[in-house]
Amino acid sequence: MAYRFSNHTKEGPLKNIVGQSPAIQRIKDLILQVADTDLSVVIYGESGVGKEVVARALYACSHRSRGPFVKVNCAAIPGDLLESELFGYERGAFTGAERSKPGKFEIANGGVIFLDEIGDMPLSLQSKMLQVLQDQEFCRLGGQREIKVDVWVISATNHDLEKDVEEGKFRQDLYYRLGVIKIYIPPLRERKEDIPLLCDYFARLYSQKYGLNGFEVPRYLIELFMKYHWPGNVRELENYIKRLAVLGDFEEVEREILRFSKALSPVEKTLPVEDEFLRKIAFELARAEQGSFTFKEIKKRVLALVEKKLIDIVLKQTDGNKRQAAHILGISYKALLYKIREFEEMDL
Ligand SMILES: Nc1ncnc2c1ncn2[C@@H]1O[C@H](COP(=O)(O)OP(=O)(O)OP(=O)(O)O)[C@@H](O)[C@H]1O
Ligand SMILES: [Mg+2]
Secondary structure (H helix, E strand, C coil): CCCCCCCCCCHHHHCCCCCCCHHHHHHHHHHHHHCCCCCCEEEECCCCCCHHHHHHHHHHHCHHHHCCEEEEECCCCCHHHHHHHHHEECCCCCCCCCCCEECHHHHCCCCEEEEECHHHCCHHHHHHHHHHHHHCEECCECCCCCEECCCEEEEEECCCHHHHHHCCCCCHHHHHHHCCEEEECCCHHHCHHHHHHHHHHHHHHHHHHCCCCCCCCCHHHHHHHHHCCCCCHHHHHHHHHHHHHHHCCHHHHHHHHHHHCHHHCHHHHHCCCCCHHHHHHHHHHHHHHHCCCCHHHHHHHHHHHHHHHHHHHHHHHCCCCHHHHHHHHCCCHHHHHHHHHHHHHCCC
């Protein structure tokens, strides 16, 4: 059972994590439980779900918040540079090293090092990383002196690290070392109850920032947002609201969301998708709702789908005999052939 910390003094820093879905509440509880432990943490989740927000909250809730928070993006820095970035170097360690430079591990001493996109760390560096984490000490590149640091290691990734381990792309021992605590942040589409809160939060944030007092996301847009699948997660939502706060182009945003959310149209969701026929009808109705086709076009397609279904049923009864089917349907043989060709052309 998750532990509740309702009156905990450290709730302040958690305010930056907006949301009250069970998943987010569990994450907040977990943050409070591990904040002062130094246990290594890996934060998982799709792009834009809030991994960095959680990493910063862990830091802010811990006694290390008096120390530095140092972020290293392992995907943005090429492999050999990454090593010197993390561990620093002494003068003359390589051509161009004209003076010595401390690495991020040293800079993070007494605080947190946040290894972002850890799944992109090259294998060659992973073994050194493991050694450093085990010994809690290392040398700068080209250096002799052992440097000891006291750093809390928090990592994040949108990779499936377990799969990477299976495929030999990520060292298993490092995976265990980095992820004593695992925090998974589900995508926004799986915690839609957070959407209204996030809308209010970003609306307040950006109306203050851009001086547009009283800006609110209209109810109908929030309802539409609740139906959308948010491939870019919270970041995508934040960007829409930022844009609305500045441009106020509500209709344009509505149209965009409708256009992008084809697959998740409410009509389509309410009908059983396993049934091919119903799925096709639902898709046409969803198109009608989205306004991307005229009602006249949609009507023609929906009626044609129904007629095609009926013809299929009759053809089954006649074992595919078209003349007999035409007779049962009360149309001429030629008319039946014409219809079948038309259905093919309409790609039904
Ligand atoms: N629960 C939340 N409450 C408030 N803001 C959030 C929340 N989750 C995400 N955000 C905001 O959404 C944006 C994306 O979040 P963040 O950078 O933490 O995502 P990420 O998972 O690290 O993404 P990426 O994998 O692309 O690096 C940020 O601007 C962040 O402030
Ligand atoms: Mg990030």
